[in-house]
Amino acid sequence: MRLVVIGAEAAGLSAASAARRLDPSLDITVFEKTPHVSYGACGLPYFIEGRVRSLDELTVYSAEYFARERNITVRANSEVVAISHPRREVILSTGGRERYDKLIVTTGARRDLSALPGADQPHVFTMDTWAAAERLKQFLASRRPRRAAILGAGYLGLEAAEALRTQGLEVTIHQKTGDVLRRRDPWLTRLVADHLERCRIRLLLDSPAVSVPDSDLVIIACLYRPNTLLAAEAGIEIGRTGALRVTPRMETNLHSVYAAGDCAETNHLVSGKPVWMPLGTTAGKMGRAAGANAAGARQSFPGITGTSIVRVCGLGIGLTGLSEQQAKKEGFDAVSVRIEARDRPRYFQGVPVSVQLTADRRTGRLLGGAVIGERGVDGRINVISTALASRMTAAEFETLDLAYAPPFSNVWDPLLIGARQLAKLLH
């Protein structure tokens, strides 16, 4: 039995590793079009910022490691240009053909710059790949740009803004819509906009980039799309989200062909609908399920609550589930509360934490939340995510037994204060 995996990042390597654990006899080959295997692309903004000194620091495991420790062949610089499923073959850019019994597609996502005039100029960069980050770093060192324009106020746009601001540039973020972080949430947008202003980063909302703006340096942190061309040409179905459609076992419509990671959609546990939300953690979980199933197991990945977190100039912003506006769009009778409370007693230097919680008025079910503050954001957003995964109501959430001691929290955690107000609204 031969398993072929296309792509050697989180999803592809998790898939290969999961398959190996289940079947020691499987012949496993991973094809990677770039020279770089298994690196943490989420660290690229911190390479630009200077905190990560060398991109090698981001490499988790080498191809040699996979060969030696897991008996997995990882072939870097090997681009798959076509899949011939009737022949069970992938075709490489060299013209070579490689047979498979099972195939896992993890082709990721990319910036689609085709509709952006001027994107091919030398001062325009993306920040998604090793090569792009290296070129940007060199540009910063050699050209010393003074002004930077960033297209997109998603998490990468915010991280890029911080990285460049730290380098002393004047930074302007251009965001197509009137909101940030794809939440359609005016409250969140206001909080983030105010914070960016304090950090002297300009945020222009409702500012669609019809072309590349005038600046010394332009970073494209929008127009991110699932990389589905190869799969689509092979007849793999694409879902409504534009990403590859998969079952909870990561099966595509083609027999013995799986897809996972940023090229595929997944199930949103709150809306119950397919969603495309490309993130490394999800990619790893999807990859594991794909690999296990390709090796003959029956393993499902139930989906995501849609949790994300970003830090920009000291402020942590955690999001999960649906915002009130998103929930209404999904047909929920959504209602929200927003509170601000200190995370700890004053004698332990408590700082304010903002919490937003959204629930469905009809069922009381919690639908989403946001936590924003200098500290204590990750733990709290994860508590909300866990509650969403188990379909808790606001009333149940209010009785959670959260840890309390003065060095860590106040008696009434901001989450519980928020939940209490929400439960009152629902009565």
Added chain:
Amino acid sequence: MRLVVIGAEAAGLSAASAARRLDPSLDITVFEKTPHVSYGACGLPYFIEGRVRSLDELTVYSAEYFARERNITVRANSEVVAISHPRREVILSTGGRERYDKLIVTTGARRDLSALPGADQPHVFTMDTWAAAERLKQFLASRRPRRAAILGAGYLGLEAAEALRTQGLEVTIHQKTGDVLRRRDPWLTRLVADHLERCRIRLLLDSPAVSVPDSDLVIIACLYRPNTLLAAEAGIEIGRTGALRVTPRMETNLHSVYAAGDCAETNHLVSGKPVWMPLGTTAGKMGRAAGANAAGARQSFPGITGTSIVRVCGLGIGLTGLSEQQAKKEGFDAVSVRIEARDRPRYFQGVPVSVQLTADRRTGRLLGGAVIGERGVDGRINVISTALASRMTAAEFETLDLAYAPPFSNVWDPLLIGARQLAKLLH
């Protein structure tokens, strides 16, 4: 209608406030035997340490605040010495009698020193009350003790040890049993013992205090018992735990009489059995339910997962649910994993976090967990607590959508690494 509450700390004042919100016409009086109303007793170790400069900093609200803002009469220095339920009266130490229609008992807990010879000496202290903490602080300033003995390695014992070590004392903790923090967990005990050794705090296990040990200063942080005498004399039933037995609505066996807080037992959501685990957060939630029900609502408090957290000399220790040993005692086929992983990438100064997860082999259900580290303990223990409250299995826990970005975490959170190993053991 007249509501009388005995005790003006977390449970009593939460009860009075919840009753007021529901019924603006209720006549509410709270009797408090000490001069101190609504202060955070959990902050007392930090008063001894010196971080809290004055005990007034710990006061949340004054009696005047309750009178003015909530129309609640709080009578400090007013000890209730008897309850005459047939007459619906409480009797004060002054001989005065006060009528009630509804009564809420929140008499808290206390150290029972009757079986400890020598406990009445002037160098022996508890650290549970305002008065005790004040006396201890004066003793430290005037006598300048060099050596301190602490009886009990529960969370108060550990906090006291840190507070006195910070003041430069040589500290020895005497613990009756062979474990710490009441978990019967050798792994936890070893981690805590090693840490205390590094902090130059002596921990003597299996060291029952038959009498007060020889030292310049002795702190009693054991022998904590529910304060049930008053209630028991009035005919209120006591449960197996030794605390007052209450329904999920906080009703005692006497009609119109409720109990809440450290004097009462509650339901353990994992074992499904009554438990006595006195903590301020639980007291507040129980108080709210008692107050709401006394005012005519129907509100339940489902119980606790048994979450606690303590910091000792920089190390955070979070616990929730049952330890493996406790779970076995409760009849579960318990199995545990213990892992250590960095909380963040190295370029964000990741530090090791230890995670222990316990599940039931028969059902896969998660039963408990521990998180130990310099950082990131509170958020993670709260995630486990949330999972326990919704009876998640280890397999479900493994797919949780936890927030990831390099400033906050690694791609695979230590919780997910632990859950994965646990799920493998259960297959």
